[in-house]
Amino acid sequence: MIRLEHVSKIFGGKAGVHAVRDVSLEIAPGEIFGIIGYSGAGKSTLVRCINLLEEPTCGKVTVDGQVLADIPAAGEKALNEQVRGAVRMPQAQLREMRKKIGMIFQQFNLMPSRTVAENVAFPLKGSGLSREAAAAKVTGLLELVGLPDKAGAYPSQLSGGQKQRVAIARALANDPKVLLCDEATSALDPQTTQSILRLIRDINQKTGITVVVITHEMAVVKEICHKVAVMDGGRVVEEGRVYDVFSNPREEVTRSFIATTSNLSKVEELIEANDPMVALEPGELIVRLSYGRNNVSEATISEISRRFGVDVSIIYSNMEILDGAPLGGLVAILSGEKGREAIGYLSEKNVVVEVLKRG
Amino acid sequence: MAEFLNSIIPNVMSKPDLLWKAFVETLQMLALTAPISFLLGLVLGVAVVAAKPGGVLRNKWVYLLVGKVIDLFRSIPFILLALIMMELSRLVVGTATGVKGAIIPLLFGTVPFFARQVETAMAEVPPGLIEAAESMGCGPWDILWRVYLKESIPGIVRGGTITLVSLIGFTAMAGAIGAGGLGNFAISYGTRHQMDVAYVVILIILVMVSLIQTVGNRIAKKATH
Numbered sequence: 001m002i003r004l005e006h007v008s009k010i011f012g013g014k015a016g017v018h019a020v021r022d023v024s025l026e027i028a029p030g031e032i033f034g035i036i037g038y039s040g041a042g043k044s045t046l047v048r049c050i051n052l053l054e055e056p057t058c059g060k061v062t063v064d065g066q067v068l069a070d071i072p073a074a075g076e077k078a079l080n081e082q083v084r085g086a087v088r089m090p091q092a093q094l095r096e097m098r099k100k101i102g103m104i105f106q107q108f109n110l111m112p113s114r115t116v117a118e119n120v121a122f123p124l125k126g127s128g129l130s131r132e133a134a135a136a137k138v139t140g141l142l143e144l145v146g147l148p149d150k151a152g153a154y155p156s157q158l159s160g161g162q163k164q165r166v167a168i169a170r171a172l173a174n175d176p177k178v179l180l181c182d183e184a185t186s187a188l189d190p191q192t193t194q195s196i197l198r199l200i201r202d203i204n205q206k207t208g209i210t211v212v213v214i215t216h217e218m219a220v221v222k223e224i225c226h227k228v229a230v231m232d233g234g235r236v237v238e239e240g241r242v243y244d245v246f247s248n249p250r251e252e253v254t255r256s257f258i259a260t261t262s263n264l265s266k267v268e269e270l271i272e273a274n275d276p277m278v279a280l281e282p283g284e285l286i287v288r289l290s291y292g293r294n295n296v297s298e299a300t301i302s303e304i305s306r307r308f309g310v311d312v313s314i315i316y317s318n319m320e321i322l323d324g325a326p327l328g329g330l331v332a333i334l335s336g337e338k339g340r341e342a343i344g345y346l347s348e349k350n351v352v353v354e355v356l357k358r359g
Numbered sequence: 360m361a362e363f364l365n366s367i368i369p370n371v372m373s374k375p376d377l378l379w380k381a382f383v384e385t386l387q388m389l390a391l392t393a394p395i396s397f398l399l400g401l402v403l404g405v406a407v408v409a410a411k412p413g414g415v416l417r418n419k420w421v422y423l424l425v426g427k428v429i430d431l432f433r434s435i436p437f438i439l440l441a442l443i444m445m446e447l448s449r450l451v452v453g454t455a456t457g458v459k460g461a462i463i464p465l466l467f468g469t470v471p472f473f474a475r476q477v478e479t480a481m482a483e484v485p486p487g488l489i490e491a492a493e494s495m496g497c498g499p500w501d502i503l504w505r506v507y508l509k510e511s512i513p514g515i516v517r518g519g520t521i522t523l524v525s526l527i528g529f530t531a532m533a534g535a536i537g538a539g540g541l542g543n544f545a546i547s548y549g550t551r552h553q554m555d556v557a558y559v560v561i562l563i564i565l566v567m568v569s570l571i572q573t574v575g576n577r578i579a580k581k582a583t584h
Contacts, residue, residue, distance in 0.1 A: 051494055091498075098496035109491035113510050113584055122505070123495040154584035170495075180494075 001178060001210040002027040002050055006073065007059030008234075009045050019045040020056070021234040027227075029177075032204055032211040034221040034242070036257060037231030043214045046231070047180050050212065051101045052094060064177055066097060099123065102171030106183035108163040110155040116142070116166050117151040123173045141169035145199060161192035168199065172209075179203075181213045185220060197223045218261040222246070222322060230254045243323045247292045248352075262318045264288060267331045271357050277315065278333075280359025285339050286315075290329040290352040300349055301332075307345065310336030331356070370553035381534075381544035382563065387458045388465060388530045388540055393523060395462075396469040400522070401515075403429065403470065404477025405503060415489070415499035429471040437468045437529050441536055461530065461538035468529045473522040480514025481507050513583045520575025524568050531564070 002025070009020040019042045027033045037043045048054035049061055051068075058073040070087040089097065110119050120138045129137060142148050145165040155163055164184060171179060181200065185193040201224045204211050213225060221228050221242060229239040232253040238245060249255045259265035267286065270278045278286055289300075301312050317330035334342060343353050365372045403425055409415055410422040432440065444464040445455040454460045484507055492506045508515075534542025541560045549557030 053490060053493055095496040095498060098494060101494070103491070103494040105487060105491060107485075107487050109485070109487040111488060111506065111510060113512065113582070122492075125501075125505075156584055174496075 001029040001031075001064060002033075002212070003060075003062040004046075004049065005060040005062075007046070007049050007056045007061065008073070009042075009049060009054055010057045018234055020049065023059075023231075023234075023236050025229060025236065025239070027210060027212060029210055030204070030208045031227060032201070032213060032225050034213045034215060034225035034228040035231060035236075036215055036218065036221050036228060038216055038253075041231040042234040043231050044182055047182055047212060047214045050178070050180060051098050051103060052089075055088070063097065063101060068094065068097060099127075099174040100176045101178045101180060102174070102176040103180040103182065104164065104167045104171050104184045106186045108155070108160070108167045108187075110163055110166055110170070112155050114154075115151065116147065116153050116155070116158070119155065119166055120169045120173055122170060127174060137173065138169075141172055142166075144172070144203070145169045159192075160188050161196060164188065164192075164196050165199065168196075168203070172203070177210060179209050179211045181211065181215075183214055183216070186216070190219075193220070194223070200224060218257040222261060222320070226323060230257065241323065243325050243327065246322055247290070247327050262320070262329070263316055264290075264318050264329050264331055267315060267356060278357065280333065280357060281335065282359050283337075283339070284333055284335040284359035285343075285355055286331065286333055286357040287343065288329065288331045288354045288356055289346065290354075292327065292350065292352075300346060300351060301330075304342040304345060308336065308338035308342040310334050310339055310342045368555040368559055370548060370555050371559045374548075378544060378559070381539065381541045381560075384458050384538075385527070385530050385534075385540040385542075388461050388533070388538065389523070389526060391458070391462055392465040392469060392526060392530075396466055396473055396522065396526070397519060399466070399470045400473030401477055403474035404481065405508070407474065407478050408481045408507060409499065409503055415502050429474050432467055432471040433475065437464075438532050438535070440464055440468055441533055456537040457539055461533040461540075464533060465526065465529055469522060469526050472525060473518065476518025476522055477511075477515055480511040480518050483514055484510045513579045516575060516579040516582060520572060520579070523571050523575070527564060527567060527571075 004023055004025045007020055007023045008018070011017045011019055021042075023046055035043045035046065045054055049056045049059075050063065052061065055069060056071060058071045060070040061068045066089070067087060068089050072085050111122065114122065117138050120141050121134055124134045124137065127134070138151070139148070142151055145168050147162060147165050147169070150158065150162065150166070155166065158166065179200070185196050188196060197220060200211060200213075203209060213220060215221060225242050227240065228242050228245050229236045230245070230251060230253060231237065232251070237251045238249070238254050245254060246258060249258055267278065267288065271286070280286065304310055305312055312332045312334055314330055314332045317328070319326060319328035321327075336342070343355070346353050361372075371378060406421060406425050407429070410418040410425065412419070412422070435443075441464040444467055448455045448460050448463040451463055452459050488506055488510060489502060492502045497505065530538070530540050531542025531545070534540040534544070535546050537543070541563060545557045545560035549560070
C-alpha cells in the first residue's frame with residue numbers, strides 16, 4: 001500500500017538538518033505499522049513524506065500504486081529544484097490523493113469555530129455528495145467513533161479523547177485507504193490512549209484500512225501494531241514483526257524502548273544502588289531470563305531446580321501478550337554449585353540468559 | 360430643561376442645526392469609508408498572510424511590496440497624510456474638501472491600519488489547522504477562505520472595532536483641514552472661547568466610540584467558540 005524507497009529529507013539547505021536518512025519501508029495493505037523513535041528521530045518528518053506534506057529531498061514515495069514523488073539523489077544538486085528526472089504528482093492530483101490518506105495529529109487540529117458535525121463534514125466539500133448524503137455520512141462517522149450525541153458541540157466543549165475521536169471521524173470522511181497517526185495519543189492520559197487505540201484497531205479490522213502509527217511510546221506499538229520500525233537519527237535501525245523485534249532486539253535504542261514498558265531492567269538500577277535486595281552471597285548469580293513464544297509455557301525454573309539443585313529466588317517477573325503471542329522474562333538470584341550448568345541448560349532451551357552480577 | 364441647557368452650553372444651543380449637520384457629515388464619512396476600508400484592508404491583509412514565506416501562496420515580491428506599502432502609509436501621521444492626499448483627492452473625486460474630499464485621505468489612513476489588524480488576527484490561527492487542511496486535500500484558496508478567514512473572524516471583528524474607533528479620530532482630524540463633520544465644528548467654535556462646543560463634541564464622540572466598542576465586543580464574543 002505504501003512504499004518508501006531511499007527517502008531522505010534535509011531541512012534548510014546544504015548544511016541543514018538531515019531529518020530522514022535513506023529510509024526504505026514497505027507497508028502492506030491492512031497492516032497497522034508502527035514507527036517508533038525518540039523526539040528528533042525523524043519519524044514525524046517521515047510520515048509527512050507519505051502524504052507529501054513534506055517533499056522528500058530525494059527518494060521515491062508510492063501510495064496505492066501511484067507515485068507521489070520520485071526524486072533522484074543527485075548529490076548537492078538534490079537541493080536544487082531542477083533535479084533532472086524528478087517526478088512529482090501534479091498539485092491537483094496530489095490533493096485528490098490526499099483525500100485517500102487520512103491523518104490525525106497529537107494536537108487534534110480541529111477547527112475551533114466549527115461544530116463537531118461541521119468539522120467532520122469539512123473534507124467532504126467538493127466530494128460531489130448531496131447535502132443529505134453528506135449529513136448521513138457525518139452521522140454514520142460520529143456513530144462509528146462513539147460520539148453520536150456530540151454533533152452540535154464545539155471542540156472547546158470536548159475532552160481530549162473526544163477531540164481525537166472527532167479527528168478520526170474527519171480523517172475517515174473520504175473513505176481513505178490509509179490513516180496516518182502522528183503521535184495521536186501522546187496528549188492523552190493512559191486510559192484514553194487505550195480507548196483511542198482500540199478504536200483505531202476496530203476501524204482497521206472493520207474496514208481493512210492501512211494504518212501508520214508514529215509514536216515514542218512502546219506501549220502504543222505493543223497495543224495495536226503488527227509491524228514496527230525503530231528510528232534513530234533519521235534512519236530506520238530495526239524493522240520487523242512486533243513480536244520478533246520485542247523478543248529479539250538487536251539495537252541499543254530498541255532495547256531502551258522495550259525497557260520502558262517492562263520492569264525487567266529496573267534490577268540494573270538496584271544493582272547500581274547496591275540495594276540489599278540484590279546483595280549476593282559468594283557463588284550466587286543474578287540473571288535475567290527472557291522467554292519467547294516457544295518456551296514460555298515450559299516449566300524451566302522447576303526443571304533447573306530439580307536437575308542442578310540450584311535455588312531460584314525470583315526478584316521480578318513479567319509476562320506480556322504481543323501480537324497474540326506470549327513474551328515473558330524474569331530476574332532471579334541463582335544459588336547452588338551448578339549455576340553454570342543450569343545456565344547452559346536454559347540456553348539450550350532457547351531462553352536468553354544474561355548474567356547481571358556475580359557474588 | 361431647555362433653560363438649563365441654555366445656561367450650561369449656550370454656544371451649542373444657539374446653533375443646534377449646525378451641530379446636527381456636523382454629526383451627519385461625520386456619519387457620512389464613516390459610512391462611506393468604513394465598508395471600502397474593510398474590503399481593501401481584508402484583501403491586503405490576506406495577501407500578506409498568503410504571500411509570506413511559508414504561506415499557502417508564498418511569493419517574496421508580493422509580500423515585500425504589499426508589506427512596504429502598508430508600512431509606508433502607516434508611518435505618516437494622519438494630519439500630514441491628509442495634506443499630501445489633497446492633490447490625489449482632487450484628481451479622483453474632483454475635490455479636496457467636504458465629505459467627498461475626505462474619503463481618499465481617510466482610506467489611505469485606514470486601509471493599511473486594518474490590513475495589519477487582519478494580518479495579526481490571521482497569524483493567530485494555529486499552523487496545525489493549516490497542516491490538517493492540507494492533509495485533507497485543501498488547496499490554497501480553500502485554506503485561506505475556509506480555515507484562515509473562518510477561524511480568525513473574532514480577531515478580525517476586534518481589529519475592525521479598533522479600526523473604526525481610530526477612523527472616527529481621523530474624521531475629526533480631516534475636519535480640521537476642511538472636511539466638515541464634528542471635528543470641524545469643534546475646532547471652528549471651540550477655539551473662539553466657546554469651549555462648551557468642544558466638550559459637547561467630545562461627549563458625542565465618546566458615546567459613539569463606546570457604542571462601537573460594545574457592539575464589536577459582543578459580535579466578537581458571539582463568534583468565539
